[in-house]
Amino acid sequence: MALIGVFDSGVGGLSILDEALRQLPEHDYIYLADSIHAPYGERSSEWIAARSLELCRFLASQGCNAIVVACNTATAQAIAHIRSELIDIPIIGVEPGIKPAALQSSKGIVGVLATEATLKSDKFNDLLGTLPSSCQFIKQAGAGLVPLIESGQANSEETLELLAKHLEPIQDAGADTLVLGCTHYPFLRKSIRKLLGDSINLIDTSDAVVRQLKRKLETLHPDADSDRYGSIKFISSKDAKALLNMSQELMQSNLSQHALEWQLELSFK
Template sequence: MIGVFDSGVGGLSVLKELVNMFPQESIVYYADNANCPYGEKSAEEVSQLCDDVVKILLSEGCTLIVVACNTATAAAIDYLREKYPDIPFVGMEPAIKPAAKLTKTGVVGVLATEGTFKGRLYQQTSQKYASHVKVVVQPGWGLVDLVEHDKIETAAADALLRKYIEPMMAAKVDQLVLGCTHYPFLSSAINQITGGVINLINPAEAVSKQVDRLLAKFNLRDSKEVPSYKFMASGNEVTLLEMVERVLPEFQKQHLKRHP
């Protein structure tokens, strides 16, 4: 069984890819929305929150866990792998490599949380794959809250995105890395601002490929003919369920369990 967690609903962008790629796998999704957003918290605090969630997912029978949150990956994945050496963890690696490979202008943008920019993975990936291009970074202050509160198609969302995206357009960015799992839900709004001239890079597909490799490596594939799905939340379960119904309408009748 695959466990997937995020600070809120953002990880559903990863879950959608996993469901499409592994229709036979059972999945438990946990939204720690009582503590969202993670991006403004210290690495130590995020690590403790992640540890608490992992314990819940393990109690649900999960044998592989996807940390579907860039901030949580940056702050906690090394800690989690050390504490739980028998559990394969898959994190969110900033997709700078494909952006640097695809750019025609030589300028790529990264929209992410401050926690992601401060993380080891982002810094190592940037140095390794993007030393030959110009990287325009932009913390996405406030964007997670917009997604969590279902304010994606609002004037406030448009104004905030324009504040972040228009300077990138002026800098000739042609590839934009969505460095937070909440941000793919803003793709349509971003494309409206850019007119589609900036290619948006969502790392969910790469995560699914890594999950595939680990399921095979550790012989963890689910043999059940009919998979099961469970959605859990530490806080407001209504927001999670509404987003599940929108992103994965086939799950709208599935049981949502609130975990105190």
């Protein structure tokens, strides 16, 4: 069995872990939330790159066979640096699904809800430059949404009101497709549907990320025992018990099938 590290600035990467448990329940996981420093989207690119590498090195030191950088901001700002430093471990990143969105949009108008850091990153804009100019992308930073989700208010009225303000330009432009460009945002699906209805197509790349992880693991552990349920260790730089409680609230997976453990804090801040 493989030990897989999943890292995010906070609880957003639980959306990736949830999909991993659906597709690859037999492996063991460490979920690392750097909640004391969340959100990353408002920090400098230099800070994000240094901190992300530090946390990935920590996961490597725990014996992880693969690491998922389950944070769009960290992927955009740090994935190349991490891969250059940790050359012996597969590093899987996440990025907004703007390419599939462009292919699926019948009107050629796509909304992209992401953090400011992701929208400004070279990685995001380089990818955007490869897509057809006939597709219009309405880019919107979701300022303030991540702290609300981190505090357990994903379905609160305050979150709904803020989300409505962020989605207004996308709705006014007539977008028929919306990219959830931060791993926190899939936890807002219910609120998005309440505001925009069922006609808009939501793009979340969790499935694609885990399929890429699966391909990497098949080369490392081709004989994995699919009849077992692996363990999950939750580690937080702020409050691991709160992280575990949030995972039980936000995730759809039956966590009782897995041996659960939590570590009170990281040895460094």
